[in-house]
Amino acid sequence: xxxxxxxxxxxxxxxxxxxxxxxxxxxxxxxxxxxxxxxxxxxxxxxxxxxxxxxxxxxxxxxxxxxxxxxxxxxxxxxxxxxxxxxxxxxxxxxxxxxxxxxxxxxxxxxxxxxxxxxxxxxxxxxxxxxxxxxxxxxxxxxxxxxxxxxxxxxxxxxxxxxxxxxxxxxxxxxxxxxxxxxxxxxxxxxxxxxxxxxxxxxxxxxxxxxxxxxxxxxxxxxxxxxxxxxxxxxxxxxxxxxxxxxxxxxxxxxxxxxxxxxxxxxxxxxxxxxxxxxxxxxxxxxxxxxxxxxxxxxxxxxxxxxxxxxxxxxxxxxxxxxxxxxxxxxxxxxxxxxxxxxxxxxxxxxxxxxxxxxxxxxxxxxxxxxxxxxxxxxxxxxxxxxxxxxxxxxxxxxxxxxxxxxxxxxxxxxxxxxxxxxxxxxxxxxxxxx
Numbered sequence: 001x002x003x004x005x006x007x008x009x010x011x012x013x014x015x016x017x018x019x020x021x022x023x024x025x026x027x028x029x030x031x032x033x034x035x036x037x038x039x040x041x042x043x044x045x046x047x048x049x050x051x052x053x054x055x056x057x058x059x060x061x062x063x064x065x066x067x068x069x070x071x072x073x074x075x076x077x078x079x080x081x082x083x084x085x086x087x088x089x090x091x092x093x094x095x096x097x098x099x100x101x102x103x104x105x106x107x108x109x110x111x112x113x114x115x116x117x118x119x120x121x122x123x124x125x126x127x128x129x130x131x132x133x134x135x136x137x138x139x140x141x142x143x144x145x146x147x148x149x150x151x152x153x154x155x156x157x158x159x160x161x162x163x164x165x166x167x168x169x170x171x172x173x174x175x176x177x178x179x180x181x182x183x184x185x186x187x188x189x190x191x192x193x194x195x196x197x198x199x200x201x202x203x204x205x206x207x208x209x210x211x212x213x214x215x216x217x218x219x220x221x222x223x224x225x226x227x228x229x230x231x232x233x234x235x236x237x238x239x240x241x242x243x244x245x246x247x248x249x250x251x252x253x254x255x256x257x258x259x260x261x262x263x264x265x266x267x268x269x270x271x272x273x274x275x276x277x278x279x280x281x282x283x284x285x286x287x288x289x290x291x292x293x294x295x296x297x298x299x300x301x302x303x304x305x306x307x308x309x310x311x312x313x314x315x316x317x318x319x320x321x322x323x324x325x326x327x328x329x330x331x332x333x334x335x336x337x338x339x340x341x342x343x344x345x346x347x348x349x350x351x352x353x354x355x356x357x358x359x360x361x362x363x364x365x366x367x368x369x370x371x372x373x374x375x376x377x378x379x380x381x382x383x384x385x386x387x388x389x390x391x392x393x394x395x396x397x398x399x400x401x402x403x404x405x406x407x408x409x410x411x412x413x414x415x416x417x418x419x420x421x422x423x424x425x426x427x428x429x430x431x432x433x434x435x
Contacts, residue, residue, distance in 0.1 A: 006250035007042055007116065010222035014230045016203055017238030023049035023056035024201050024243040025064035025109075029072070040075040041117030043068050044245050046129050048201040050174065051107040059094050059109040059176050066090040067113060067124075079115055080185050083124040087111065087175065087183040091126075094176035108176035112143055114197050114247065120188025120341075121197065126181060127174045130205050132213065133189065133343075134196040137350040139214030140343045144184060146173035159345070169202060189341040196222075197247040200229075203240035207233045214349025219404040222246035228407055231414035235362075276320060284313030351403045359406045366413040377416035385409035 007030075015022040027045040031037040047063040049056025070086035077085075090111070098107040110127020123131050123142050128150075131143040144150065145160070148170045153160040175181060196217050204213070208229060216232075217225045226244050233242045287310030294303035363386070370377055389405035392398075 008222055008248040008250065009044065009246060010226045011245040012226040012230055013243040014234065014241070016241050017234050019241055021054065021057060022241045023060055024203070024241040025049070025060035026243050026245055027064040027068050028245070029068040038118055040072060041115055043071060044114040044199055044247055045111065046199040046201055046243050046245055047109045047111045048127065048129050048241070048243070049109040051104070055104050055107040056109065058097070058104065059107040062094050062097070063090050063109050063111045063175055066093055067111065079117060079122050079187065083113065083115060083122060083185050084183055087124055087126060088181070091175040091181045092179065095179050098176055106177055108174040110171065110174050112199055114199055116191070116247065116249070117188070120190050122185065122187030125184040128171050129199070129201045132198040132210070134198065134214045134217055134349060135192060135194070137348060138346050139210045139349040141210070141345040142186070142189060142343065144344050147171045168206065186341050191249055193250060195249040199245040201241060201243045203242035204229055204233050204244050206240065207236045210347040211349050211355065214347070215351050215355060215403065216407060217246055218349060219351065219400055220407060222248055228411055231411065231418065234418060235414055278317070280313050280320060281317030284310045284317055287313060351400045353399065356399055356403050356406070359403060359410070363406055363410050363413065366410065366417065370413055370416055373420065375416040375420055378412040382409050382412045
């Protein structure tokens with residue numbers, strides 16, 4: 001079973017090439033020990049704000065701040081209820097902020113959260129930021145894009161990539177604009193040692209294909225993969241803010257241990273599990289009967305005192321019954337039927353020769369640019385990994401190992417490019433997207 005300290009993660013956000021402000025936000029809330037791991041797990045979140053000037057930035061910051069805090073507040077109610085309430089309270093707060101200030105009118109944010117617990121991974125989602133799982137050569141999209149493109153594709157029963165003439169970035173659901181919002185909560189997706197989860201804003205998914213994201217995240221440690229993925233999006237023009245969070249699961253497979261993990265949680269005291277109000281009603285009834293018996297046997301003083309105690313117990317029991325009824329009504333009204341974990345789209349991300357060839361062309365082209373424009377990349381790092389890649393190729397090495405070395409050779413070049421070009425410079429992408 002995966003432990004709390006067998007999760008490796010990294011995150012990175014970038015303003016991009018064309019934007020002056022970063023309206024993306026992200027948050028990470030980790031369990032500090034095994035007890036917290038079983039109680040609340042690890043929470044990761046990406047939010048992409050929308051609105052003029054600093055409005056979108058404010059909305060995404062609120063989502064990134066409120067959702068982890070609110071989830072922790074309600075975690076005792078279970079992951080699905082806690083996630084849903086966290087999203088709903090964040091939506092209410094962002095909406096109220098937009099209503100109170102004209103400058104903030106229409107503020108909103110997409111939000112995608114990944115919750116990893118012993119029983120598996122839960123996804124909370126509104127908008128078109130995405131959650132992926134990478135496993136066994138496949139990259140699986142675990143979130144559904146709340147966009148007109150995906151809605152049209154669903155109605156026509158075609159793949160969203162086949163939709164034309166509809167702008168890809170038009171969404172119909174996000175946190176903030178409306179007082180109530182429908183939140184997708186799905187899970188638990190079973191965990192397996194080696195699973196990689198990727199959260200990102202559309203600044204990444206709009207420019208880097210699923211195939212490329214899966215391949216890069218599969219061969220590089222999370223921190224390096226985050227850096228290269230953002231560099232690739234910027235290499236292709238970087239028209240939007242870019243945020244990526246990567247999580248790699250270690251430890252033995254948790255695929256069949258979800259139930260066992262739950263059973264190993266710290267046992268709650270019996271008094272906190274059993275409701276107290278039925279016992280109060282029962283005790284009050286017994287005391288009332290005893291008062292009648294005492295009165296009948298000529299013990300009026302004792303009977304009166306016993307009757308008062310019985311009445312107090314019955315009133316306390318009735319109050320507890322009313323409170324229990326209201327809590328159940330509230331829980332039923334907030335919670336929806338559990339959503340089975342779904343894979344909304346999957347693509348191979350195995351590293352094959354065509355993908356490697358595109359990467360080699362990108363490295364070669366950028367290397368030539370660096371020489372012609374007299375950039376100053378870290379030539380030592382570049383030469384080290386480019387040479388290692390060539391040697392592996394000559395030795396007939398594994399394609400994935402060659403791909404990894406070329407990825408690392410590309411990174412000093414993309415870093416140099418990022419330092420050299422300004423916001424207005426147009427740069428032709430040098431690594432074509434996988435079709």
